[in-house]
Amino acid sequence: MNDILIIILVLGLYFSPVFYQLIIVIRESKKGNKIPLRKFKRIMKYSFLILLPLVIAFSILTRVNFLDYESPITYDRVDQITFENFRGLEFFKKSLYGNKRFAYVVTTIESEIKDDSVRVRALFHPSRSFVYNSHSNSKELLSHEVYHFKITELYSRKAKKKIADLQGPLKNEIQEIIDHTWLEERQFQSKYDYDTFHSYVFREQKKYERTVDSLLNLFAEYEKPKVQIND
Numbered sequence: 001m002n003d004i005l006i007i008i009l010v011l012g013l014y015f016s017p018v019f020y021q022l023i024i025v026i027r028e029s030k031k032g033n034k035i036p037l038r039k040f041k042r043i044m045k046y047s048f049l050i051l052l053p054l055v056i057a058f059s060i061l062t063r064v065n066f067l068d069y070e071s072p073i074t075y076d077r078v079d080q081i082t083f084e085n086f087r088g089l090e091f092f093k094k095s096l097y098g099n100k101r102f103a104y105v106v107t108t109i110e111s112e113i114k115d116d117s118v119r120v121r122a123l124f125h126p127s128r129s130f131v132y133n134s135h136s137n138s139k140e141l142l143s144h145e146v147y148h149f150k151i152t153e154l155y156s157r158k159a160k161k162k163i164a165d166l167q168g169p170l171k172n173e174i175q176e177i178i179d180h181t182w183l184e185e186r187q188f189q190s191k192y193d194y195d196t197f198h199s200y201v202f203r204e205q206k207k208y209e210r211t212v213d214s215l216l217n218l219f220a221e222y223e224k225p226k227v228q229i230n231d
Contacts, residue, residue, distance in 0.1 A: 014051065018044055069087070083142060086129045103136075107152040122152040122155075
């Protein structure tokens with residue numbers, strides 16, 4: 001059944017007492033009876049008061065699965081990642097371009113600016129990442145998602161190199177580098193998905209893997225999260 005129809009059906013059942021009371025209000029108002037109207041207002045009030053926290057909880061769970069939470073994973077554990085680590089919830093999306101073999105990964109570049117150093121690191125968020133089947137044995141699909149994480153790590157290293165090359169930088173200059181690098185990383189991630197068609201174009205997938213691995217080696221000097229600020 002279509003997801004939108006399911007939502008409409010659930011809301012229809014939830015608000016059925018409201019609809020029933022509305023019919024009574026319309027019928028009794030013709031007789032001059034105002035009591036059902038007051039009851040209708042109370043039902044409406046309590047219905048929305050109950051629904052609001054449910055909607056908020058639902059929205060939070062679709063973003064971060066706190067029911068099966070796992071802390072963010074740092075890049076030094078990249079080789080340990082399996083689909084068991086993809087703990088996010090997806091209530092509606094059942095396929096990607098008609099294919100049920102799909103996943104998505106959430107990665108971020110986190111930073112902390114101090115007076116004499118900057119900490120920049122790539123993180124993989126298990127409870128925000130989703131796979132249609134956590135027991136999937138698709139090595140190709142897992143590799144594609146892991147390389148999203150590797151791309152994030154690559155751009156975190158690029159940011160650290162730019163910061164290390166600065167002489168006596170101000171905090172706003174450092175933050176500008178980090179923000180700009182994040183935008184570049186997002187653009188590259190989109191291009192990666194587009195060119196590989198989310199892992200289905202094997203030749204392009206392998207091409208990206210070789211490129212990313214080569215660049216990670218090139219920036220190996222900036223593997224550690226901490227980079228000193230040059231005075």
